[in-house]
Amino acid sequence: MPRPRHEPKNVAPEVFTANDGRPKGQRIKDVLTALVLESRDGELLPSERVLAERFGAARMTVRNAMVELESQGLVRRVAGRGTFVQHPTLVHSEIFRSFSEDMRMRGMVPGAKSYRSRTRPAPRDVATRLGVAPGDPVHSIERVRTADGIAMALERTNLSATRFPALLAEMGRDDSLYEVLGKVFGVRLETAEQTVSIARLSPAQAKHLEVPAYDPAFLVERTAVDTMGNVVEFGRSLYRGDRYAIQMHVSRSAGR
Known part of the structure; x- marks a missing residue:
C-alpha cells in the first residue's frame, strides 16, 4: 500500500x-x-x-x-x-561527565522536560546498588534530557533520601544533578561504573524521545561514586540510538 x-x-x-x-x-x-x-x-x-x-x-x-x-x-x-x-551523531565517550557538562562542552544548551521526582521505598535492585536496605527511602528523578531543545536521553536515577534529604526541594527541572550535589551537599563525584546494552524503545519511551516506537537505543546503567568511595547515585538511562555512538578505549594486556 x-x-x-x-x-x-x-x-x-x-x-x-x-x-x-x-x-x-x-x-x-x-x-x-x-x-x-x-x-x-x-x-x-x-x-x-x-x-x-x-x-x-x-x-x-x-x-x-x-x-x-x-x-x-x-x-x-x-x-x-x-x-x-537525522541530525549529527554525538559520541558518548568513556570520560565521566554529567549530561549538562557534556552538552556544554559540545557548544549545546542542556535542558530537560517531562520532569518527575518523588521519594519512594527502595526496590531491592536499587537498594543493592546504592548500598542501602530494601525499603529505605530513595529519591527517584526521571526526565527527558535535551540539547538545544532536542530530546536526547530518557534519564532515570536514584539517590539515598537519608543522605540527601532536601535534594528534591533544591533540584529544578533543568538543573545539573551533579552541580546541585556539589553546591548544596558538598559532594563531588569522581568515578562511575557503567554498562551499556542495546534496547528497543517502547511506544511510551519513544514518544518521550520523539522517535518511532521500537527504535534502538543505548541503555546505560551507571553507579557513581564520590571522592570518599561512597556510592552516590544509581541510574538507568536510554540514549537515542540515532544520535549517539559509544566510544571506548581498549588495550592489550602486557606481554601479548
Whole structure:
C-alpha cells in the first residue's frame, strides 16, 4: 500500500524551481540539505516522487542527492517507511561527565522536560546498588534530557533520601544533578561504573524521545561514586540510538 502523499512544509514553491546557474543535481542537493537542517530531528521528508515533481527532475536525480545526504549522516532511509531527518551523531565517550557538562562542552544548551521526582521505598535492585536496605527511602528523578531543545536521553536515577534529604526541594527541572550535589551537599563525584546494552524503545519511551516506537537505543546503567568511595547515585538511562555512538578505549594486556 503506498504511503500518503507528504508535501514539503513551509517551503516556497520558487525554492524548487529557481534556476541560478548551478547544475541541477547540485542545486537539488543544496536545497535538500537546507531543508534537512531547518527540519526537526526525526521528521519524515517528502518522498522521492513528490520531490521530483517539485524540482521538475527525474526521480533518479533526487535519489542520488538523498544518497549523498545519507552518506553525510543527515538523513536515514527506512525501507517501507520513508526518509527521516537525522541530525549529527554525538559520541558518548568513556570520560565521566554529567549530561549538562557534556552538552556544554559540545557548544549545546542542556535542558530537560517531562520532569518527575518523588521519594519512594527502595526496590531491592536499587537498594543493592546504592548500598542501602530494601525499603529505605530513595529519591527517584526521571526526565527527558535535551540539547538545544532536542530530546536526547530518557534519564532515570536514584539517590539515598537519608543522605540527601532536601535534594528534591533544591533540584529544578533543568538543573545539573551533579552541580546541585556539589553546591548544596558538598559532594563531588569522581568515578562511575557503567554498562551499556542495546534496547528497543517502547511506544511510551519513544514518544518521550520523539522517535518511532521500537527504535534502538543505548541503555546505560551507571553507579557513581564520590571522592570518599561512597556510592552516590544509581541510574538507568536510554540514549537515542540515532544520535549517539559509544566510544571506548581498549588495550592489550602486557606481554601479548
